[in-house]
Amino acid sequence: MTAPEPAGQTAGSGPLLTASGLSVTFNVGSAFGARIRKENFVLRAVDGIDLEIERGEALAVVGESGSGKSTLARALTGITPVAAGEMIFDGRKLAARRRGRDRRRIQMVFQDPYSSLNPRLTVGSMLSELLRVHKVVPRSEVESFSRELLNLVGLSEEALPAYPRQFSGGQRQRVAIARALALRPDLLIADEPVSALDVSVQATILNLLRDLRAELGLTLMLISHNLAVVRHLCNRVAVMYLGRIVELAPTEELFSNPQHPYTQALLAAIPTLEPGSWDEEPAITGDPPSPLNIPSGCRFRTRCPLAEQICHDQDPELRAGAASAGHRAACHFAFSAAGAAAPAGGAGQD
Amino acid sequence: MTAAFSPGGAPAGPMLQVRDLHVQIATGRGTVRAVDGVSFEVPRGEALGLVGESGSGKSMTLRSILGVLPPTASVTSGQIILDGRDLVPLKQTDLNRIRGPKIAMIFQEPMSALNPVMRVGAQIAEGPMLHQGLSRAKAAERALDLMRRVGIPHPERRMRSYPHEFSGGMRQRVMIAIALACEPEVILCDEPTTALDVTIQDQILRLLARLCRESGVSLVFVTHDLPVVAQICQQVAVMYGGRLAEYGPVRDVLHDPRHPYTLGLVRSAPDFDNVREALIPIPGAPPSLITPPDGCRFHPRCKFAEEDCQVVEPPMKPLPGGRATACLHYERTIESLEAERAGQLDPVDLQVAAEQPDEAAPAAGSAP
Numbered sequence: 001m002t003a004p005e006p007a008g009q010t011a012g013s014g015p016l017l018t019a020s021g022l023s024v025t026f027n028v029g030s031a032f033g034a035r036i037r038k039e040n041f042v043l044r045a046v047d048g049i050d051l052e053i054e055r056g057e058a059l060a061v062v063g064e065s066g067s068g069k070s071t072l073a074r075a076l077t078g079i080t081p082v083a084a085g086e087m088i089f090d091g092r093k094l095a096a097r098r099r100g101r102d103r104r105r106i107q108m109v110f111q112d113p114y115s116s117l118n119p120r121l122t123v124g125s126m127l128s129e130l131l132r133v134h135k136v137v138p139r140s141e142v143e144s145f146s147r148e149l150l151n152l153v154g155l156s157e158e159a160l161p162a163y164p165r166q167f168s169g170g171q172r173q174r175v176a177i178a179r180a181l182a183l184r185p186d187l188l189i190a191d192e193p194v195s196a197l198d199v200s201v202q203a204t205i206l207n208l209l210r211d212l213r214a215e216l217g218l219t220l221m222l223i224s225h226n227l228a229v230v231r232h233l234c235n236r237v238a239v240m241y242l243g244r245i246v247e248l249a250p251t252e253e254l255f256s257n258p259q260h261p262y263t264q265a266l267l268a269a270i271p272t273l274e275p276g277s278w279d280e281e282p283a284i285t286g287d288p289p290s291p292l293n294i295p296s297g298c299r300f301r302t303r304c305p306l307a308e309q310i311c312h313d314q315d316p317e318l319r320a321g322a323a324s325a326g327h328r329a330a331c332h333f334a335f336s337a338a339g340a341a342a343p344a345g346g347a348g349q350d
Numbered sequence: 351m352t353a354a355f356s357p358g359g360a361p362a363g364p365m366l367q368v369r370d371l372h373v374q375i376a377t378g379r380g381t382v383r384a385v386d387g388v389s390f391e392v393p394r395g396e397a398l399g400l401v402g403e404s405g406s407g408k409s410m411t412l413r414s415i416l417g418v419l420p421p422t423a424s425v426t427s428g429q430i431i432l433d434g435r436d437l438v439p440l441k442q443t444d445l446n447r448i449r450g451p452k453i454a455m456i457f458q459e460p461m462s463a464l465n466p467v468m469r470v471g472a473q474i475a476e477g478p479m480l481h482q483g484l485s486r487a488k489a490a491e492r493a494l495d496l497m498r499r500v501g502i503p504h505p506e507r508r509m510r511s512y513p514h515e516f517s518g519g520m521r522q523r524v525m526i527a528i529a530l531a532c533e534p535e536v537i538l539c540d541e542p543t544t545a546l547d548v549t550i551q552d553q554i555l556r557l558l559a560r561l562c563r564e565s566g567v568s569l570v571f572v573t574h575d576l577p578v579v580a581q582i583c584q585q586v587a588v589m590y591g592g593r594l595a596e597y598g599p600v601r602d603v604l605h606d607p608r609h610p611y612t613l614g615l616v617r618s619a620p621d622f623d624n625v626r627e628a629l630i631p632i633p634g635a636p637p638s639l640i641t642p643p644d645g646c647r648f649h650p651r652c653k654f655a656e657e658d659c660q661v662v663e664p665p666m667k668p669l670p671g672g673r674a675t676a677c678l679h680y681e682r683t684i685e686s687l688e689a690e691r692a693g694q695l696d697p698v699d700l701q702v703a704a705e706q707p708d709e710a711a712p713a714a715g716s717a718p
Contacts, residue, residue: 064547199403199576201631227548232620268552271551271552271578273604287519
């Protein structure tokens, strides 16, 4: 298969993308109304994140809804403006308003392929518009390149004159992936790419993403709440909670030796094919607090079985363990006897 | 609070029996045979999982039990026997007396199933007032007690809240409290945790499992999530194209399938405990239920299909261990599983995983 090469394969060393102090805020309602209700007006969806994405890796971002993982993805892609912090992509600082090349090199695949494709454009016109506007290939080659893209994602050339409504969910997601790959991105961000699809189709899209990564040397960032999908596809995982990364580690390290109590609870909550015992307490109780009202100190302390006074007073920073530099966790008790001794999702509280 | 299930002695027989159920939907393009001869039973205090892809007829089966099919759909034949009584010939007014005290339902999206302009306490209390003739005060007391049982914090205060003031998980708890309000014997669950986060899903599943165990309620649990079924159900019925493909105890069916479709489902889902080199998708797309394929409905997608599969409609064949399969060549799944355990994947599987020839061409005009 003659694959379109990603553009920045050969360039530079160091991480592909470095984000430092990244914050995204939204204003909720009106400032006046908020003052009357004595509520916060500014929602900090992403609250000071430092993240490096290495070349060629597959990084997963997991967390509950409202943890800010989709907002982080959109901020990295440049769709959502950031409130603070900076991003360095392939050695170049990204401007607040991205232009040409910078825009092209980070592409995103959205969750719902039923709403992310323009219903009035055929697949062919969708792709050729992109290719022409961004001058990816000479005009004479636009059509052949479009065919190549479709082949790459496992669609036949008959798809070119078809409209999105003629496709099934899995096929639409393939079209969305082809559209993202059309610009030869270095970084592909996929936001819950399979959660809107039927079970038997999910596997085909996951296999496709895995193969594309191998073929094109793509760097992938996968947003997912399904840890089984993450384990299948990614080599590093970032766990988010209320706008912060609370733990970051290579996949197997994270799953075998979780340090943050939230990660432990997440892992304990995954249903598996082995019938479980329902006699134990749930791994985690209650709902996450509203991002409008982030608790002081450690933001997980309101649901944490280990919480003590220090968690109330001090915001723990994301720090590495003594043994493994690649494993970082934002918990006062991480990498210590107390943290490690906590059974995965053992204690619950009410 | 245990409901008086069957007055006068030990309850006998299954709580709910569905026998040869047929549901048809009239559409502009023809009659959709959404459910085409489905039979199962749910013992008292047990949970049955109904799993399958979208369009397999699992939700339609569930809805016909409660008599809440869409206007274009109707039960054309079959029996739904609740505690010895057939529900199919009943009129809506008779069904109204059964919905609540006998059968209740929990829906997937609690926000659209709850009344947005009614306080949740009143929504929970409505059933007991209507069906059991409780006074307003007594019903409010019952609502308070129920909210406590399903784990809603500060129930005194939260009773006076509206659904939009609750989080997704809490709304689902309200739904469960409403379902429990009249002490039903059967609770139908239509993907009750699909819209929730894993941590909240874990809490809700534990709650349902506890209720099942403590109050002897029977559950029918519709989902496409196999691990969830493994956690909560004792029996599972796998549906494909409006029919049952396989039926049996949950552990046996999911770990040792006897139908190629079940095998396909298990192998295509990423399993957290068992990371495979490649997921093996089921090629092709679900069948049209207007003109279903002849013979076995799964044969166009089945890698074990032989000539007889195209002609003979496979009956549900009983197997040892309380299981049944609708496959003529179910021995092939045993061979395939043994080969996998010996570390050899079927070459056909590997090819499927590598090529993914699932849906190469756009299916013109096949949108649902």
